[in-house]
Amino acid sequence: MLMAGVLALGVFSVGTATAAQYKIDRSHSTIEFAVSHFGYGVVKGRFNEFSGEFGDDSTKIEIDMESVDSNWAARDKHLRSGDFFNVADFPKATFVSTGMVMDGENITLTGDLTIRDVTKSIEIAVTKIGEGKDRGGNAVAGFKGEFTINRSDYNVSMNLGPLVEQVTITMYLDGAQM
Helix, strand or coil, X not given: CCCCCCCCCCCCCCXXXXXXXXXXXXXXXXXXXXEECCCCCEEEEEECCEEEEEECCCCEEEEEHHHEXXXXXXXXXXXXXXXXXXXXXXXXXXXXXXXXXXXXXXXXXXXXXXXXXXXXXXXXXXXXXXXXXXXXXXXXXXXXXXXXXXHHHHCCCCCCCHHHCEEEEEEEEEEEEC
16 A cells, blocks of 8 residues: 655756765655555555665665555564565665756656666756854755655555556655765
């Protein structure tokens, strides 16, 4: 029923001479998913454990699929099973960027998303939230990214009908410059 993936965002600093890379600050970042609840509602969830970096040159994200949290322990246990994520055999999901296109304020990040035993190219619509300095004077930046996948494309294919096929993944990633 639920499917989530992963995400990534780049620090797309227009006009900077050097590429900036940022380590994800998980305490200020989220990776969330939303899926139809059989056409009459929406189930939302998140992944509590993930790591990675993002920037002008590349984005790499790794998600601990065991950390799925849909606010209901019984459903989370089912999501970890072979019917969905099969975390015993596929404990991690990954995203690795392959390109980025900027068109004014619009940013599209492309890359390879791997869930279970399937890797597919995806596009993520990215919005820059802001950048600045943290309390310690370190450069920080934040982005929102969103995309939709079909869960069966990643062998997360328990038959729940067409109303439960698409999963929207939203990431809010903050990072400190490395």
